[in-house]
Amino acid sequence: MxxxxxxxxxxxxxxxxxxxxxxxxxxxxxxxxxxxxxxxxxxxxxxxxxxxxxxxxxxxxxxxxxxxxxxxxxxxxxxxxxxxxxxxxxxxxxxxxLRRMDTIRTLDVEAGEIVCEAGVILQDLQEAAAAARMRFPLTLGGKGSATIGGLVSTNAGGTQVLRHGTMRAQVLGLEAVLADGSVFDSLTPLKKDNRGFDLKQMLIGSEGTLGVVTAANLRLLPDIGGRLVIWAGLGTIAQARQLLLHAQSEAAGQLEGFEVIPAHSLAAVLDHLPDARAPLQGRHGWHALIELVAEADEEDRLQPLAENLLAAALDRGLIEDATIAASETQAEAFWLLRDAIAPAERAIGPAMQHDVSVPVAAMADFVEAAIPQVEARFPGSTAIAFGHLGDGNVHFHVLAPPGVVRGEWERNQGQAISRFVHDLVTRWGGSISAEHGIGQVKLKELERLGDPVALTMMRAVKQALDPKGILNPGKLVRVAPANGSA
Known part of the structure; x- marks a missing residue:
């Protein structure tokens, strides 16, 4: 009504x-x-x-x-x-x-800190850091529209979590408005502070249900001296897991990103982007996108490091073919193939998207086990997995059979698919939300599968900080307002 x-x-x-x-x-x-x-x-x-x-x-x-x-x-x-x-x-x-609140208040190169308001767009933050010869170590495909407040509120991940962690690891301080209109000001960072709970961490990832983030103090790192991007073709995701371990052993200090892309996703992107080209000839069941970086004055190390890494991987049978981006333009083209998977898939037709994680060491085994189970249970569907293998987080999507009615399929069979996938993830000791949050799409599933003790604690915090239930109701966690109304 x-x-x-x-x-x-x-x-x-x-x-x-x-x-x-x-x-x-x-x-x-x-x-x-x-x-x-x-x-x-x-x-x-x-x-x-x-x-x-x-x-x-x-x-x-x-x-x-x-x-x-x-x-x-x-x-x-x-x-x-x-x-x-x-x-x-x-x-x-x-x-x-919060889009009008787009001011970068301060940038301190010596301290490695930038204080920006919630409406600052991620790409603008990255460009401001680059102008000061610094960098913000978190990026994602939607950097041109995602705002800092949203990234903090959802504890966003992205493609650099392998080395630098999620948004939670980037936040040094926080400013937020609570449900009664009071302002929580914890923008000044302290290396040590044991005055009770770390309240800013409670707000990070709370999806606007505990407070409205208005500004954040974020860490900056010195700009890299150079980067090198590799595209490798592999036969299986199990080989990708072994390649990841190999890369971590050979280039631990330089390994910035490691993404996996199945053949189906690459084909979808090539169809979707008219000017895109496959990095390798021939067909490979899986692909790995690897980024190595070096600090200033050490970029000369990258090329021999990459060549040695790939030569050893080829000798061990971990890869079938590989190429190293010859320029920054080609490196960006490689990353565009990864970042365009979501819009390319959306152009194909309806799909149920699952942002899931399991223990890092088990992710390859999970994908190999889950895909045939889903496709056997729901004939005509196509299950794919892509993303951040090194973080134990993949985007596990199930594409609808051709000819279904958009909307109707999601409401009916799509819901059954999601329950089945989430049950599989839970049995593997994983999470039904790795980096995109719960919102309203996973609210019932969290209530169904979440740890009862954890849910009780979350509801207690929500009730204490927002007793009237006015902050983003119906998202993440449901509680009855203190006045008893629904």
Missing amino acids: AAQPDANRPFLSAAADLLGERGFTRDPELIEPWLTDWRGRYTGACLGLASPCNTQKVAALVRLCASHGVPIVAQGGNSGMSGGATPDESGSALLLS
């Missing part, structure tokens, strides 16, 4: 007065693009779109929402994969955009 406009008129008037014409709108044409999630699974409604320009305005707005009992759905670049930034269909929530 849509929210009643008469009942909300006092709130809407106060919000418009607080934020001004640029900061608040109810124009359907301006709001419509932000009401559907990136995958197109969820479309909601909202009271209005709020776009505050600073933390003080966010805090005042949250206080206003709390006093009127208006739910808040915070949103960054709207590029999430789990529907976590999409309001429900009731129209009772306020959509809170």
Whole structure:
């Protein structure tokens, strides 16, 4: 049921007065693009779109929402994969955009820190760091739209986790507005601080359910002196696992990324991108994309290191063929083949996407076991796995049979497929969400499969910090508001 406009008129008037014409709108044409999630699974409604320009305005707005009992759905670049930034269909929530808060407040090269607001786009952050001859060690395919607030709120991963860790490892300090409108300010980093809980870590990955991230202090590293990108063809994912161990042994200090791509995914990308070319001749069941980096004045080490690594891998039968990118342009072309898998797959037709992890040492075995089980259980479907093998995290997607009706297939057989995949992952001791969050797409599955003790703890934290249940309701963890309303 849509929210009643008469009942909300006092709130809407106060919000418009607080934020001004640029900061608040109810124009359907301006709001419509932000009401559907990136995958197109969820479309909601909202009271209005709020776009505050600073933390003080966010805090005042949250206080206003709390006093009127208006739910808040915070949103960054709207590029999430789990529907976590999409309001429900009731129209009772306020959509809170942080995109106007896009200021880089400080950049300290000596300290290796950058303080930026939640609406800063990842690519802009990377470019600002590069201009100072530094780098931010996290990247992903959606870097041109993903915002810092969203990356913090979902504890994003990406292709450099193997060496540098998830977003959690990059956050030195945090600023956030809590459910009562108070501002949690922990931007100043301390190497040692034992004054109780590390509260910023609790907010990271909480998907906007405990607070609205408004700024972050992030670590920067010295810019690399050079990089070298390898594309290798392999027969099996088990060989890819052995190649990873080989690369870690031979180039541990230089190994920046290790991605696996099945033949099906590469073919889909080549069909999707008209100018794309396969890096290798011949057909290979699997491909590995490997990136090596070197610090300044050590880039001359990369070429012989890569050649020796590949020669030894070929002698041991770990690879069938390989090539080293001859230029930065070719290196970017290799990475584009990896980053374009999701849009290429979406162009093929419906699919159920699963962002899963199991223990790193078991991932290759899991993929080899799970793919035939899924395809046998659901005839006509095609299961593929690609991504961050070195992190124990792959994107396990199940593509629909040709000719199904989009939407209908996902709601029916697709849901059964996801339950089956999640059951497999759980039996292997894994997680149903490795880096994309729970949002609303996995909420019921987390309740079904999650550890009861962990879920009880999460609900207790949510209840304590957001007793009215106004922050991103219906996402990640469900609790009844303190007043007992649903």
